[in-house]
Amino acid sequence: MNENFDRIFLTEDQIQAKVKEAAKWLDERFAGKQPLAVSVLKGSVMFFCDLVRAMHTPVQLDFMTISSYGSSTQSSGVPKIVMDLAASVEGRDVILIEDIVDSGHTLYKLRDLLVGRGAKSFTVVTLLDKPSRRKVDIKADYSCFEVGDEFIVGYGLDYDQQYRDLPYIAILKREVYEK
Ligand code: PRP
Numbered sequence: 001m002n003e004n005f006d007r008i009f010l011t012e013d014q015i016q017a018k019v020k021e022a023a024k025w026l027d028e029r030f031a032g033k034q035p036l037a038v039s040v041l042k043g044s045v046m047f048f049c050d051l052v053r054a055m056h057t058p059v060q061l062d063f064m065t066i067s068s069y070g071s072s073t074q075s076s077g078v079p080k081i082v083m084d085l086a087a088s089v090e091g092r093d094v095i096l097i098e099d100i101v102d103s104g105h106t107l108y109k110l111r112d113l114l115v116g117r118g119a120k121s122f123t124v125v126t127l128l129d130k131p132s133r134r135k136v137d138i139k140a141d142y143s144c145f146e147v148g149d150e151f152i153v154g155y156g157l158d159y160d161q162q163y164r165d166l167p168y169i170a171i172l173k174r175e176v177y178e179k
Pocket of ligand 1: 040041042043044066067068079098099100101102103104105106107157158
């Protein structure tokens with residue numbers, strides 16, 4: 001294990017088992033429909049790819065890059081759209097796929113934006129939920145794991161752009177991000 005990690009929080013097997021459950025939930029909900037799956041980059045990239053491949057329902061894919069942390073460990077509270085979707089969401093069943101809901105600012109902004117653009121439905125699936133840090137009253141429709149107020153990395157989640165490529169999720173040592 002990397003010396004900067006305290007411990008493994010979720011193994012690859014634990015993550016993949018939950019990905020299958022989330023895919024089943026989505027398949028049941030969207031049977032007979034053709035939803036638009038939206039990946040909120042960069043963090044959701046791994047979860048997004050695994051989740052849409054585990055689904056049986058045909059989905060179209062689109063991507064949005066939104067950033068609120070920069071190189072800081074605290075959310076700025078002002079998420080910025082770095083890259084917008086390629087397609088219109090008007091009249092579409094949108095499935096927004098996130099890696100984590102923390103303060104909730106990002107999700108709040110995206111819901112406002114995409115519902116405002118005329119999405120027919122808006123469903124949020126997140127890999128991780130950190131309810132202890134919520135600043136705005138919003139939650140995902142489906143959440144795979146709850147996490148305490150710890151700094152986690154891996155499987156899409158970064159610390160200063162590192163560790164996104166890991167297939168598991170680890171807890172970063174406090175001294176690494178507090179130094
Ligand atoms: C992270 C994460 C979520 C958001 C959640 O993205 O991927 O989109 O923060 O935080 P919030 O609930 O406090 O808004 P980040 O801005 O770090 O960009 P990244 O996905 O490129 O890592």
